[in-house]
Amino acid sequence: MNNVKTTERLTRKERSLIWRRFYNSYGVAGGYDVLSAPNFVWGLEPLFEKYYDNDKKCEELLKHYEFFNTENIFGSLIYGIVTAMEEQKALGNNIDDEMIRSTKLSLMGPMAGIGDALNPGLIIPLLLSIAITLSNGGSLLGVVFYAVAYNAVVITISKLLFENGYRLGMDAISTLIGEKATRIKDSLMLLGTVIMGGISANYISINLGVRVPSGNDLVSLQSILDGVFPKLLPLLLVLGCWQLMSRKNISVVKMIFILMIGVFVLALCGILG
Known part of the structure; x- marks a missing residue:
């Protein structure tokens, strides 16, 4: 009691x-x-x-x-x-x-x-x-x-x-x-976990702007990753956010700002398309 x-x-x-x-x-x-x-x-x-x-x-x-x-x-x-x-x-x-x-x-x-x-x-x-x-x-x-x-x-x-x-x-x-x-x-x-995985796969989109040489052509790194492991980058992003929030006690609001800054910097550098 x-x-x-x-x-x-x-x-x-x-x-x-x-x-x-x-x-x-x-x-x-x-x-x-x-x-x-x-x-x-x-x-x-x-x-x-x-x-x-x-x-x-x-x-x-x-x-x-x-x-x-x-x-x-x-x-x-x-x-x-x-x-x-x-x-x-x-x-x-x-x-x-x-x-x-x-x-x-x-x-x-x-x-x-x-x-x-x-x-x-x-x-x-x-x-x-x-x-x-x-x-x-x-x-x-x-x-x-x-x-x-x-x-x-x-x-x-x-x-x-x-x-x-x-x-x-x-x-x-x-x-x-x-x-x-x-x-x-x-x-x-x-x-x-399954529900969150489905939501992550459907609503998180990451498109790399990086191209790598393949013979005489340049091939999108994003298409290579999608051919090997579709939605790999959204999965890694979700796992990375979870690790930071659970292990480093980062709040949701701080995580949002980290993602905003990260996206801005990577897009500015041409890594994100």
């Missing part, structure tokens, strides 16, 4: 408060290095207030002040799961911080992909098509319909996903102990 103030489970009212904080505070505060981490801290504050004293509450909240970014509506599933896991940890179950962190960070990519596809790709166009039809002749009914219907739909989806995530977190507690916990943790970390 963690010397908690109470051993009572979260009530429906308390869970509703936590969900409302998550839903209403998304995107209100943040930065490029943490994005919506303040949203996570604000959402979980009532939970930690219930179970811990002030010092312990601050300690637990700070653990969630790290980079987090997902689609807010469908990402409510993550909020529910993490809420259940934090509750069970406070009540003395064998749930460690790394399991919670791995679950949260590994799910944010998939849930963002689902949410970014369904919200602007299905919900918004469907409701807008109905609203446009209702607006024929200059009627304001379409505007009112869209404003009411969209909020009703996304709020309902968000609340249901939060509650289902909370129940999933509760039902999964028995599988998150012992060897199963290690396997799940490793799987989630692998999933996160």
